[in-house]
Amino acid sequence: MKEIGRAFGKPSSPIHLQVSPHGGIRPAPRRRSRLSLTLSEREEISRGLAAHQSARSMASLLGRSVSTVSRELSRNGGYDCYRAALADAKAWDRARRPKRCKLANSARLRQAVASQLRLNWSPEQIAGWLKRAHPEDESYRVSHETIFRSLYVQAPGVLKKELLGYLRSKRTIRHSKRLDPDGDRRGQIKDLVSISQRPAAVEDRAMTGHWEGDLLAGSKNSYIATLVERHTRYVTLAKVTNKDTHSVVSTIYLGDQHRRLLLRSVKSLAARFQ
Secondary structure: OHHHHHHHOOOHHHHHHHHHHHOOOOOOOOOOOOOOOOHHHHHHHHHHHHOOOOHHHHHHHHOOOHHHHHHHHHHOOHHHHOOHHHHHHHHHHHOOOOOOOHHHHOHHHHHHHHHHHOOOOOHHHHHHHHHHHOOOOHHHOOOHHHHHHHHHOOOOOOOOHHHHHHOOOOOOOOOOOOOOOOOOOOOOOOOOOOHHHOOHHHHOOOOOOOEEEEEEEOHHHOEEEEEEEOOOOOEEEEEEOOOOHHHHHHHHOOOHHHHHHHHHHHHHHHHHHO
16 A cells, blocks of 8 residues: 555555455456447447448348347437447446345355354365365355455445454455566575576586485474485485574585585495496
């Protein structure tokens, strides 16, 4: 909100008033159905009327059924008063049908979702549970996105606003997911270098001294760090107390003397293979 406010030179409070009715969710842009008449087709109908063409001939020219052209004319003043721009604007207004969501139309589904939310279940868990608990009943299918939208965009007779307090984030408005400048969702690794950018000498395993590390996680928060020499496939294992960066790095770090001894052993092992 503050970033948007700074872009407009306004405080964040009026921005919040504009965004909160939509729950922080950008309204979906309106799109026409591919089956509806376009403005250019309505203009063709208007020109056909000026040329005293029949509905059948206009329908044949447009590749539409006769009933489609007849309904279009009857809705918009008939043969004498039809205007393409006005008819297109009216059709755009008539297409506004505020469809009630599935939770608003099904009291059973709404009660099931609300009861699981009060147990601190996430919307993803609820959607998966409904599918498993009622595998044959399609009326119990609802996506987690519908649950989120019903909570953040308060509609009469759907989910109560108090249920927002049972979400793990405890937010009253939805926040956008931040992306890195490249548009790629990544973790919090700084200065990340892709494995595809490693040197060719490392890729073909021709030289000794190149190591590949990994971290294995087991039960009860047990972790093992692995180091594999890429040329000889020599493996070293080290138990790690935790999976945070400091613990892993301090465990696998080798002193200069230890590193020289280990490299000497690896080179002698490589000479045997050759």
